[in-house]
Amino acid sequence: MSRAWTWALRACAIAAVAPLWCVHLPPFSDLPEQVAVMATIRHWWEPAWRLQEHYTLEITKSQYLLYHLAGALLSVVVGSAELANRLILSAVGVAYPYALRALLRAAKRDERLALFGAAVFWSRPLVIGFLPYVASVPAVAWGLAMTMEHARAPSRRSAVRLGALATALFYLHANGYVLFLVASTAVTFEIARQRAAVDRAAAALFALRGLPRRMLWIAPSLALAAAWSAFGSLGRGGAALHGGADVSYIPNAELLREFPQWAHDIWLSHVDEWCAAGLWAAFAALVLQRGAKAPADAAPGDGAPGGGAARGDDVSWVPFACALVAYFALPYRVAAGGMLNVRIAVFVVLFAPLLVRPMRGLRTSLALGAIGACALVTAANAAVEMRGAERDELGDLDRLVDRIPEGARVLTLTFHVTSSHVHFVAPYTFVGAYHRARAGGVSSYSFSDLVHWPVRYRPPAAPPPKRPFWTFDSCEYRNATDGAYFDYVLTRGNVDPFRDEPPGPRWQRVDATHDWALFAKLPGATSPAWTVDDGGPCESRRSLERAAPAP
Numbered sequence: 001m002s003r004a005w006t007w008a009l010r011a012c013a014i015a016a017v018a019p020l021w022c023v024h025l026p027p028f029s030d031l032p033e034q035v036a037v038m039a040t041i042r043h044w045w046e047p048a049w050r051l052q053e054h055y056t057l058e059i060t061k062s063q064y065l066l067y068h069l070a071g072a073l074l075s076v077v078v079g080s081a082e083l084a085n086r087l088i089l090s091a092v093g094v095a096y097p098y099a100l101r102a103l104l105r106a107a108k109r110d111e112r113l114a115l116f117g118a119a120v121f122w123s124r125p126l127v128i129g130f131l132p133y134v135a136s137v138p139a140v141a142w143g144l145a146m147t148m149e150h151a152r153a154p155s156r157r158s159a160v161r162l163g164a165l166a167t168a169l170f171y172l173h174a175n176g177y178v179l180f181l182v183a184s185t186a187v188t189f190e191i192a193r194q195r196a197a198v199d200r201a202a203a204a205l206f207a208l209r210g211l212p213r214r215m216l217w218i219a220p221s222l223a224l225a226a227a228w229s230a231f232g233s234l235g236r237g238g239a240a241l242h243g244g245a246d247v248s249y250i251p252n253a254e255l256l257r258e259f260p261q262w263a264h265d266i267w268l269s270h271v272d273e274w275c276a277a278g279l280w281a282a283f284a285a286l287v288l289q290r291g292a293k294a295p296a297d298a299a300p301g302d303g304a305p306g307g308g309a310a311r312g313d314d315v316s317w318v319p320f321a322c323a324l325v326a327y328f329a330l331p332y333r334v335a336a337g338g339m340l341n342v343r344i345a346v347f348v349v350l351f352a353p354l355l356v357r358p359m360r361g362l363r364t365s366l367a368l369g370a371i372g373a374c375a376l377v378t379a380a381n382a383a384v385e386m387r388g389a390e391r392d393e394l395g396d397l398d399r400l401v402d403r404i405p406e407g408a409r410v411l412t413l414t415f416h417v418t419s420s421h422v423h424f425v426a427p428y429t430f431v432g433a434y435h436r437a438r439a440g441g442v443s444s445y446s447f448s449d450l451v452h453w454p455v456r457y458r459p460p461a462a463p464p465p466k467r468p469f470w471t472f473d474s475c476e477y478r479n480a481t482d483g484a485y486f487d488y489v490l491t492r493g494n495v496d497p498f499r500d501e502p503p504g505p506r507w508q509r510v511d512a513t514h515d516w517a518l519f520a521k522l523p524g525a526t527s528p529a530w531t532v533d534d535g536g537p538c539e540s541r542r543s544l545e546r547a548a549p550a551p
Helices: 003-021 031-042 066-078 081-106 111-120 124-128 131-152 156-170 174-195 200-214 216-231 252-263 271-288 317-329 342-355 362-393 397-402 433-439 470-476 479-485 541-547
Strands: 055-057 409-414 442-444 455-457 488-492 504-513 516-527
Touching: 003 081, 003 111, 003 362, 031 055, 031 066, 031 081, 031 131, 031 433, 031 455, 066 081, 066 131, 081 111, 081 131, 081 342, 081 433, 111 131, 111 271, 111 342, 111 362, 124 131, 124 252, 124 342, 131 156, 131 174, 131 342, 156 174, 156 216, 174 200, 174 216, 174 317, 174 342, 200 216, 252 271, 252 317, 252 342, 271 342, 271 362, 317 342, 397 433, 397 504, 397 516, 409 470, 409 479, 433 442, 479 504
Parallel strands: 409 442, 409 488
Antiparallel strands: 055 455, 488 516, 504 516
């Protein structure tokens, strides 16, 4: 790759992560929960944070370990879990194009197509806050590049490296690990089959028989996966994840409609959609330029259509095919684990450049330049939208969060759930977790209710039981039971949950910004029971009394 294209790749990689630093609180729904886990692990032994009083660490049973543990360790150095998470996520974003470049190089494709990776980083899994999953994407790409090289020239060193990467990938995210397991097996099989100097049927049999020996490096991670299945959160029963061990799928037609949304559609504005259209138009232009193959001695990455691919050594299509099959074959939900297949859209897009054999010339350079331009505009638009969301929807929320004392228990009620900038997700549902990330205590609603989460509530000290994800309907709050547990309530929206002095503890508004308000419990003060049942904060007492039958 020439120096100009090398600098273009660097510029796109840096631009992709720059928006992460332009706002204080990114509108990524699950991000506060991820940061709170990092802080909980780091401050576990600090008495003032009261963490051991309320939580148990399940890091030996949870499959989410590496991302949170890395953040906890880094926070010791940089001073806060929020900064540690931002640094890790930035490194992950930069890794997208460089991991794709490694895969393109191993597949003997044009390395300039790595520009595609910078545009893939901004996707719906990122904005929802599936951060361990987002981090697994470049790890899978790098792992498949290493698999191709090892399958062609196996060595003990490369086997050890692959085994370590597979283990790390397992502790990043199960989805990424499963896709890597399938794709690396398919790559290894296909290379052995194509290199066998016999007829097609015999070659397939030869490759299949030797597959266990060639894939021996995967054994340690498979053993860990088996142990997790037997003794970890999965072994403790999928039903414990709330809602039973049900498995649900969605129709293929709906999956086709969901694909562009999960791959590209993040913001309510349409700039990201236009960038996606430009990206795929440039991709189509490159596909249509498939012409005569380059000479066999051409070097990979010099702009030639396939570089120096040897006979029977073209497995570039395998990762894309595996990702596409996974997108349609995986279930949408397994118990509380949802959106399992649609998030694979990111891998489908990332692996699409492996199918391209671009030619030399101005048309190829223009198409590649268009891909880079789309990546830059995608990043710039993300910065604009995130700054707009922070300006229009947060106000000085940090001030409210920082007024909550160390070790306190806080509940977040988002009566206004949606965003005028972020598409599909509720970006600020879990912002109360920033309190736990900064000062310990309890934040709810929290994923600590779920068995597969690395930090779980200690049963005697858990908040009052409710259905999973009830916070998306904050009208289910009941002051007599829920209010008795918490010290502070953080609300968003035009609903004052305590306006009618519902039965239970009494509260006082202590601060507000934009449509956010912070309420503190008044020690020892309670409101008497009503003559009607408490219908929750979305029903006024007066309307309930009018609807009640006459005595």
